[in-house]
Amino acid sequence: MDDVQQIKSKVDIVDVVEEYVTLTPAGSNYKALSPFRQERTPSFMVNPGLQIFKDFGSDQGGDVFTFVMEMEGVEFREALSILAERAGVTLSKQNGRQSQTETGGVSKEQMRGALAYARRFFEKVLEHETHGKDARAYLEERGVNDEARQAFGIGFAPYSFQALRSALAQKQIPQQAMMQSGLEIEKAETGRVYDRFRGRLMFPIQDVMGRIVGFSGRILPQYDDDTMGKYINTPQTLIYDKSTVLYGLYQAKQAIKQKGEAILVEGNLDVVLSHQYGIQNVVAVSGTALTHQHLRILKRFTKKLVFCFDNDAAGISAAKRSVQMAYQHAFVVKAISLEDKDPADLITEHAAQWEQRINEQVDFMEYYIGTLRSHGTTAEEIMTYEQSQQEIAELLSAVENPLQKDRYVKEVAELLEVNEHSIYALLERYGSQNSSDTQGPSPQENQRTPKSLGQRLQEQLVGYAFLGVGVYDISKVESFCFTDPTLRAILEYIKEAEEISTLTLDALQKTSPEAEPRAREAVFEVERGREESQPSHEDEEQAVKEMIAHLKRTQKQSALKELRSRLKKARATNNQEEIDSLMQRINQLLQYN
Structure with missing residues (x-):
């Protein structure tokens, strides 16, 4: 095998x-x-x-x-x-064999290997009686227990310029793999290579399949001199694209599907402590603002997003940008207000309140207008401020679903104590000004060229043959009727099968492994149609005969058209040998039924 x-x-x-x-x-x-x-x-x-x-x-x-x-x-x-x-x-x-990349001859497998070793190194340092003492104390202070720490692979990078580099070198990890995976930095002036992460709690960043693609490092307070940044993340690499990775999604995806919603927070510890408390459908954007790629990934698991942002001006501004994009992807968008606390602090102090706030989530438009009014703006004043009018219109304009938009218009009108016509007037006035950089993907994205009727018929006949329907009739179809080379090869295999019992996908895989996936797909399509219409065997046999008749007729007409075009050109050049050959083939086709 x-x-x-x-x-x-x-x-x-x-x-x-x-x-x-x-x-x-x-x-x-x-x-x-x-x-x-x-x-x-x-x-x-x-x-x-x-x-x-x-x-x-x-x-x-x-x-x-x-x-x-x-x-x-x-x-x-x-x-x-x-x-x-x-x-x-x-x-x-x-x-x-490892496929080599264009970046220093380092493969993705080598980069992932370096990151995996680094994770184990950081975890060992955190567990070390002396070297990990301060980091463990900080985690304990923040309320992170051992189980959560292990579930997320949290570790500690010692405050050293060479500790990780030396450990990886002992494991014979190539220096270029360390560099290209973002673990090491080379100083341009001196060429000196040193550890990127120092004195930091280390949070492995995993893709949706659980593979480590990078790290997020949180500086311990005793090393924070206000020049190093509270958090630093792995830079963009061949295997880490921050615009496509959400922290905690690997751990959260099953809970997101079960709960029917994803809660978006801002910090890694917000995610870890939420999971620790039992609320596991929580993820965070790491090192960047929310992107369309993030939303496409989340859409695979849920149609509902719950945002938890800071209640200050910057947080509300970020929320508006993110929500506009979410509306374009047809998400239902809710919001949680925590006032002056982040989820991690709230869980540490009053864990039950975090669950209560989640249960008290409100529609984002209600949350947004509520934040405007909480800053001293009455409903009447909101409708007189041009900036507020424009922001409301931009949010509503981003809603793609017309039924959803109508519902939001009605809700906003009620919240602002105006009639719906006033809100629609705002949409007409400001909607077209919605920033183009927030536009989501075209609904036609990833559409392929539609198959011709002839090609669909060829696929269906192949599917029926492997399901034992109309095999004799299909085996008598002339090869020229199958214009797709792969499907034609499968037809030849059907013709050569000695009996129906030998006509199996497994047998085809052994003789024509490159054609087997296409046949398997054709069988899938026929089976799907069966489930929808529940036809009898006699109905299917008749359908096969009709498909063959149609395919023969259309392919015969197409072939005759091509041969007659070639005959015209041969006559124009007085090529008698070509004329005789083409006439013979045309006559053969005319006799074909």
């Missing part, structure tokens, strides 16, 4: 897909909103029997390797490595 088959035998595509989206049962399949594009009605399906997925809206589909490649933006070799690690499979020497 080769590496691919070994991994497939140990990895269930349903489990892998559920790392990214919320799946719900749909007959013998599972369905979800597409992770590749925006949609309101689920068209993304996973078939556990065939171990494939299909996005019927964008026509993307394939096996577990294809899915990981699409979601992670990686080539097959790296998808193989990701799934091998998940399955506990040691890759053969050929497949285990």
Whole structure:
């Protein structure tokens, strides 16, 4: 058994897909909103029997390797490595070779290896009786217990310029891997290399699959001289893009799906302590403002966001920008007000109050207008201030769903004690001025060129053949009717099958492994149609005959058109040999039924 088959035998595509989206049962399949594009009605399906997925809206589909490649933006070799690690499979020497990047010849695997060793190093330092004493005392003061510390892999980087570098060198981690993964810095003037993180609590940053991609370091108070920054994060690297990673999402994703909402906070400790208290659907943006990429990722797990921002001017401003983007992605947006405390402080002092505030969440528009009024602005004054009018219009303009927008307009009108026409007038006046840099993705994003009817018929016939329907009739179809090269190769395999019992996807995989995924996808499409219409075997046999007749007719007409065009050109050049050949082929087609 080769590496691919070994991994497939140990990895269930349903489990892998559920790392990214919320799946719900749909007959013998599972369905979800597409992770590749925006949609309101689920068209993304996973078939556990065939171990494939299909996005019927964008026509993307394939096996577990294809899915990981699409979601992670990686080539097959790296998808193989990701799934091998998940399955506990040691890759053969050929497949285990590390693909080198353009950054100093360092591979992503080497960078991840350096980060994994660094995590273990930081954890050991934190546990050290002497070196980790102050860091443990700080965590204890903040209320973080051992279980939460271990769940999030929290560690400590000693105040040393060479401690981590020396430890990694002993493990034979290449210096370039340390540099490119963001663990080390090279001083330009002297060429000296030293540790980036010093005297800091270390929070590993993980992607949605749990792989470490970087670190966030919080300076301990005794080392804080106001010049080093309270938090520093791993810089942008080949494997860490801060615009696509949310702190705590790996730990929170199941709770987010179960609760139906994601709570967004600002700090790492807010996330850790919330999870420790039992509220696990909490994540934080790390090192950047909320981005469209963050929202696309969150949309895989929930349609509802609950923001918890500082109640000062800066916090409200950040909230408005983030909420505008969230509205564009059709999220339901709620808000939590904590006044002068952050969640970590509130949990440490009065943990039950954090849960109470979550339960008291309000619609963001209510929260926003409430914050305006809490600063001494009456409803009447809000409607006279041009800036307030514009901000309200910009927020409402960002709402993509017309029904949702109407509801918000009604709520805002009630809160401001005006009629709805006044709010719609604001939208007409200011809505078009909504900043273009907040625009979300086009609904057509990731759409592929639609398949022709002929191609769809070819796929359906292949699917029916492997399900044992109309095999004899399909085997008699002329090869020229199948214009898709892969589907034509599958048709030839069907023609050569000695009996229906030998016509299986497993048998095809052994003889034509490159064609098997396409056949498997075709079977999936037919099975999906079966679940919707529940046809009898006789109905399916008749449908196959009709599809074959239609395919023959259309492909015959297309082939005749092409041959006649070529005949015209041959006559123009008086190429008699070509003319005779083309006439013979045309006559053969005319006799074909």
